[in-house]
Every structure is written in C-alpha cells, then in structure tokens.
Amino acid sequence: MKRVRKRLLLTVCAMVLPLAVTLIIYNIYSMTALNRQAAQSAAGTGYIYEQFYEKSIKTVESYMISEMVGNDFRRLNYPLESLQAYLCGQNILENFTKYLTSDVDGLVALEFYSESNDLVRIKHATGTRYVPTKQSGICRAVYEEMKQGELNSDWYVIPVEDDYFLIRILKYGSMYIGAVMDFDQFMKPSSEVEGRSSYLVYATQDGQALNQKNLLEEKQIELKQNSKGYYITGKGMERYLVVYEQLPYGDLVQYYISPYGSFWNYMGTLQWFLLLCSFIFILLIPILYFYMYRFFVAPLEGLKATMEEIAEGDLNAYAEENSDVEEFRLMATTFNHMMNQIQKLKIDAYEQERRIQNATIQYLQIQIRPHFFLNCLKNFYALAEQKEYHSIQELTLALSSYLRKVITYEEDTISVRKEMESVESYLKLSQLGLSVPVNYNIAVDEKLEEFQILPLSVLTFVENAVKYGVQSQKTLLISIRVSLLPGETPEDTYVCITILDNGPGFPEDLLHFLNKEEFAEEKTAGIGIQNVWKRIKIRYEEKATILYSNSNGACVEMYLPYEKY
Known part of the structure; x- marks a missing residue:
C-alpha cells in the first residue's frame, strides 16, 4: 500500500x-x-x-548652404560701404524671415556675421515667444561661437541662461551663418x-x-x-x-x-482560464511550430528576404527552389524566371538610354565646332586684306596645332589638363588673329588636373569672352580657376570652374534667362552656351549647375560633382 x-x-x-x-x-x-x-x-x-x-536638420543645412552661395552673402565677403552692407544684410534677413515661416520643426533663429564688415544680424521665429533677454542671449552666444574661428564640423549644444540649444555654424570666406534649434520646438x-x-x-x-x-x-x-x-x-x-x-x-x-x-x-x-488551458497544449506547440515553420513559414520568409534584397538594388538575388511543398517550388521557379526577364529588360533599356545620351552629346559637341572655324576664316580674310602674310603663316600653324587637339575629341569626357591645353592654344591663336591684346591666367588645383569634364565645356565660354571682350578695344584679361569645394561627404564635394573676364559682361535681360536656365527660344542665348548647358544636364542631371553673373565683366561658375558619375 x-x-x-x-x-x-x-x-x-x-x-x-x-x-x-x-x-x-x-x-x-x-x-x-x-x-x-x-x-x-x-x-x-x-x-x-x-x-x-x-x-x-538636413532641411536647415541645405537652406544654409543655398543661402551662402547667394549674391548678398558673396558681396559681404568683402568690405563694403556701410549702406551697401546694410542693404545686403536686410536682404538676407528678409530671406531668413521667409524661411522661418515655413514651419521647420525645431528651428527658432537664423543668424549671420560678416567679419569683413563687422556686421551681425539675427532673425527669430515668430512663434517662439522668447523674452527679450533670452533672444539677446541666443544672439550673443552664437556670435561668440562665430568669433572663435575654429568651427565645429557638426551640430552641437550651447547653453543660454537655463536652457540648451542645438546650433550649426557654417563659414564661407569671411561670412558665417548659424542656425539655432530649440529641443522643445521639435515635434x-x-x-x-x-x-x-x-x-x-x-x-x-x-x-x-x-x-x-x-x-x-x-x-x-x-x-x-x-x-x-x-x-x-x-x-x-x-x-x-x-x-x-x-x-x-x-x-x-x-x-x-x-x-x-x-x-x-x-x-x-x-483570460486566466485561457492561460491555464494553453499550458495543457503547450507540448503540442513545438511540434506544430516545427512543421508549420518547415513547410510554410520558412519558404515565405526566404521569398520575403529575396524581395527585400531586390528592393535594396540586388537584382542578382534569387529565391530558393528546394522547398518540400510543390506549390512553393513552382512559385520560386516562376519568380526567378520573372527576375531573369526583368534584369535582361533593364540592361537593354539602360544600354539604349546610354546610346541615346552619347549620340546627343556627340551631336552637341559637333554643333559647337563650326562656330569657331567661321571666326578663324574671318581672321584669315582680315589679315589677307591687310596683306599680313607672315601673320597668316603664324595663324595657320597655330590653327593647325589647335585643330589637332580639338577636332580629334571622340571621348565622352576629357581631363581638365587637356581642356586647359585646348584653351591655351585657342588664346594663343586669338593673340595672333586679333588686333586687341588678349592676356590670360589659368590656375588649376594639382589634384584636379586629371578630373574628367565634358570636352569644349570651358573653351566655349572662353571663346564667348574673346568674342565680346575685344569689342571694348582694350586689353582683354581672362582668368580661369579650377578648385575643389570639399563637403562633409563625397556626395557634397564639388569642383568649381570659374571663367572671369573684364569685358562688357552679360546683358541684364540675358543674365535673367541664363540663371533661370530658360532656353525655350533658340535666340535666348548663343548656341555654344546652350549646348554646354544641355550636355551638362544630360551628363550630370540635377547634380551640376552653372551660375552667371557680372563682376567687372562676365563671370561664369560651373559646379560639377567630384564623385565619379
């Protein structure tokens, strides 16, 4: 018992x-x-x-960068008369006011400081409702950070009275721009x-x-x-x-x-009763889970993982075809076949698009060259009329050297060094063919000599400068500078190519259309400028831009992405 x-x-x-x-x-x-x-x-x-x-944060940084390349910021980089400096400052404050009303989460103030003109201004967002002492404290704190000279490369925190604010300061020349974010103003x-x-x-x-x-x-x-x-x-x-x-x-x-x-x-x-019942069947759960996972969940998870890889850009990802369920094997086989077809169609479409782009660029390049040849024929005619036979011989040799470099361009891109050689050949050619002297200066960053650009992209603007600059009947000065504008990431790094002359500059009505990139009519601008713009847009899409301005003559600034396209 x-x-x-x-x-x-x-x-x-x-x-x-x-x-x-x-x-x-x-x-x-x-x-x-x-x-x-x-x-x-x-x-x-x-x-x-x-x-x-x-x-x-990204929105504010983008706005600060775009504001710094504006005319008012660039003018305040240099000493100005008090009235001019004040007017430039007011224009910047008006831009600040418009941006602060765009309801960017966290942004409470924008401030700039011109070291050359000892000018500092700040604009507060209307919805912050800080007391005057707090506003003055923010302005003073940001101003002190700007005056230190050694700027932080990231956003950082500063104390103002009993609060903390997140700020970012950027510098361009002698100009500083700062943004102030309030943690309590974020969503x-x-x-x-x-x-x-x-x-x-x-x-x-x-x-x-x-x-x-x-x-x-x-x-x-x-x-x-x-x-x-x-x-x-x-x-x-x-x-x-x-x-x-x-x-x-x-x-x-x-x-x-x-x-x-x-x-x-x-x-x-x-709920307590159901919880108790669940423990009675708990032993069956591992078995059911094992079979459910093996026959249904695992194949679906594998297919999902493959789709996620494809969504991230890996078109070589394929689904496993070793499922124990015939329907899943058939689905995986069909899916892989579909991906093969999509990949083939994508490759064909990409190759077709590249062929169209290359054909368009080559057409535009060929369209530019006759413009220069006609000018050369005019120079030959003028020298022959004056019986300057020795000059005609020198001009013929210079033209021959120039054509060897220019007319043989078959590549999509050429190095900056080769483009500058073509520019120098053209300018030497112009010195022989023109009665008005032409002087020039070329400065290229050593790191950018092999940087690839579009053929004739710089030469076209140099030809334009010579064409209109000699009309003033004075010594024409042309300056070309190629420099690197580093950014925080490779995507933010740009190459700046500047062509500056002391000629009559761009007409104001033409300048308006050029900066707006409005080339709806063929006579809006010269064929050379239009072709350079079209080729750059085809090559770089929205990653590159061209800015036109007048600064004691015509000024053209091309900003090209530094990373390989």
Whole structure:
C-alpha cells in the first residue's frame, strides 16, 4: 500500500511539477515578451520622431548652404560701404524671415556675421515667444561661437541662461551663418495612456537632459543606457517605459518616454482560464511550430528576404527552389524566371538610354565646332586684306596645332589638363588673329588636373569672352580657376570652374534667362552656351549647375560633382 502511494505521489509530482515549472517560465516569458514588444512599438514611434529630427536638420543645412552661395552673402565677403552692407544684410534677413515661416520643426533663429564688415544680424521665429533677454542671449552666444574661428564640423549644444540649444555654424570666406534649434520646438508626442502623456527628451551621451528637466525631476525618471535598449523607471505606480535612439547629428541621444501599464492588470477570469488551458497544449506547440515553420513559414520568409534584397538594388538575388511543398517550388521557379526577364529588360533599356545620351552629346559637341572655324576664316580674310602674310603663316600653324587637339575629341569626357591645353592654344591663336591684346591666367588645383569634364565645356565660354571682350578695344584679361569645394561627404564635394573676364559682361535681360536656365527660344542665348548647358544636364542631371553673373565683366561658375558619375 505504501508502495502504491509512493508511486502515485511520484506520478502526481511528475505531472504537476512540470506543469508548475512550465507555468512559471511561461509567466516570466510572457511578461518579458510583452515588455519587449511594448519597447519595440515605442522604439518604432521614437524612430519616427528621430526621422523628423533628421529631416529638420538636413532641411536647415541645405537652406544654409543655398543661402551662402547667394549674391548678398558673396558681396559681404568683402568690405563694403556701410549702406551697401546694410542693404545686403536686410536682404538676407528678409530671406531668413521667409524661411522661418515655413514651419521647420525645431528651428527658432537664423543668424549671420560678416567679419569683413563687422556686421551681425539675427532673425527669430515668430512663434517662439522668447523674452527679450533670452533672444539677446541666443544672439550673443552664437556670435561668440562665430568669433572663435575654429568651427565645429557638426551640430552641437550651447547653453543660454537655463536652457540648451542645438546650433550649426557654417563659414564661407569671411561670412558665417548659424542656425539655432530649440529641443522643445521639435515635434512632440500627443498620445495619452490612462490620462498620462508620452514625452520626448534629448540628452547628451552621459545622460544630461537638454529639455524637460523639471518633468524628469518631478516624475523621478532616470536617463540611462543598457544592453536591452529599454528600461522601466518612475516612482510608485506611475511607471514609464523608456527607449532611446542615437541621433545622427549633434552626438545626442533621444529618449522616448511612454506610460507603462502592467500586464497583469488587464487579465480577467476568462483570460486566466485561457492561460491555464494553453499550458495543457503547450507540448503540442513545438511540434506544430516545427512543421508549420518547415513547410510554410520558412519558404515565405526566404521569398520575403529575396524581395527585400531586390528592393535594396540586388537584382542578382534569387529565391530558393528546394522547398518540400510543390506549390512553393513552382512559385520560386516562376519568380526567378520573372527576375531573369526583368534584369535582361533593364540592361537593354539602360544600354539604349546610354546610346541615346552619347549620340546627343556627340551631336552637341559637333554643333559647337563650326562656330569657331567661321571666326578663324574671318581672321584669315582680315589679315589677307591687310596683306599680313607672315601673320597668316603664324595663324595657320597655330590653327593647325589647335585643330589637332580639338577636332580629334571622340571621348565622352576629357581631363581638365587637356581642356586647359585646348584653351591655351585657342588664346594663343586669338593673340595672333586679333588686333586687341588678349592676356590670360589659368590656375588649376594639382589634384584636379586629371578630373574628367565634358570636352569644349570651358573653351566655349572662353571663346564667348574673346568674342565680346575685344569689342571694348582694350586689353582683354581672362582668368580661369579650377578648385575643389570639399563637403562633409563625397556626395557634397564639388569642383568649381570659374571663367572671369573684364569685358562688357552679360546683358541684364540675358543674365535673367541664363540663371533661370530658360532656353525655350533658340535666340535666348548663343548656341555654344546652350549646348554646354544641355550636355551638362544630360551628363550630370540635377547634380551640376552653372551660375552667371557680372563682376567687372562676365563671370561664369560651373559646379560639377567630384564623385565619379
């Protein structure tokens, strides 16, 4: 009898103990999984706000760069009369005012400082409602940062009274431009749970809060980092789930703080009963999961992973065809065949597009050359009329040397060095064929001598400068400079090619059309300028630009992307 009881006890223990252990493990796992799921959901929400933060930062930086290449900023790079400096400053402030009304999240002020003219101005956003002392403090703090000379290459934090602000300062020559972002002005969470709101806090890497400091002290919310990526903090029953994200600008951390509700508070009698029943069938779950995963989930996940690789640009990705289910094998085979066809069609379309572009560029290049040859024939005629036979001989030899370099261009691009050789040959040729002297200066950065550009892109503007510059009957000076404008990334690095002369400059009406790139009519500008513009747009699309201006003569600035296209 005792032996039977012992066996019965062992049997009951063998049935109950595993169930009890399983229940404890399940409860722990459920709470952990729910916390992790809640953290993932909160992290997704925090990531959205991080994207808004990054978008605002990029938008402001792009605006600052575009503003710095404007005429007013470039003029203030040099000493001006007080009235001219004041008018340029007012124009910049008007641009600031328009941009500040565009509702960029976080942006509260824009400031510039002209070192050459000792001129500093700031414009605050109308919705900030700072007291005058706070506005003055912001202006003074940014101005002091500008005067230091050694600028930070990224966004960074400065204190103003009892608040912190995120600033970025860029320099161009002797001009500085700064943007001020208020952490409290970035997009804020608006959802509530059980009457409690979510919060967004920005902090340094060591956990120093830059906003919401009073709230953190009142709620006893701690800012920290751990290996899980989330934690629960707060006081008493008022608990909060905190997830954090490293921000791409400013070396800061974004903390998303949301109300935390306990798992057990939401379980009723029915839920408890279902939870108990689930443990009865828990032994069947691994078996069902194994077969479901093997026959259905794994093939679908493999196909999904392949689609994600294709979406990221890898057209060589293929789906596995070794599934145990015939339908999945057939689907994978059909999908791979479809991708082969798409890849072939894409290659054919790309090759066709490249052939069309190359044909267009070659046509435009050929269209430019007769313009120069006609000018040479006119010079021959004029020298022959004056019986300058020796000059005709020299002009013939110079023209022959020039044509060897120019007329044999068959490549899509040539180096800056070769283009400058063609320019020098042309200018020497012009010195022989013209009665008006032509002097020139060419300065090329050594690192850019082999940089590839479009053939005749510089020579066309030099020819234009000679054509109109000699009409003033004075010594024509032409300056050509090729320099590198470094950026934070290779995509932001540009090559600037400047052609400057002391001729009569561009007519104002023509200048308006050139800078707007309006070539709807054939007579809007010369065929050479139009062809250079068309070829650059075909080659670089929207990554390159040409700026035209008058500065004691005509000035042409070409900005080409430095990275290989």
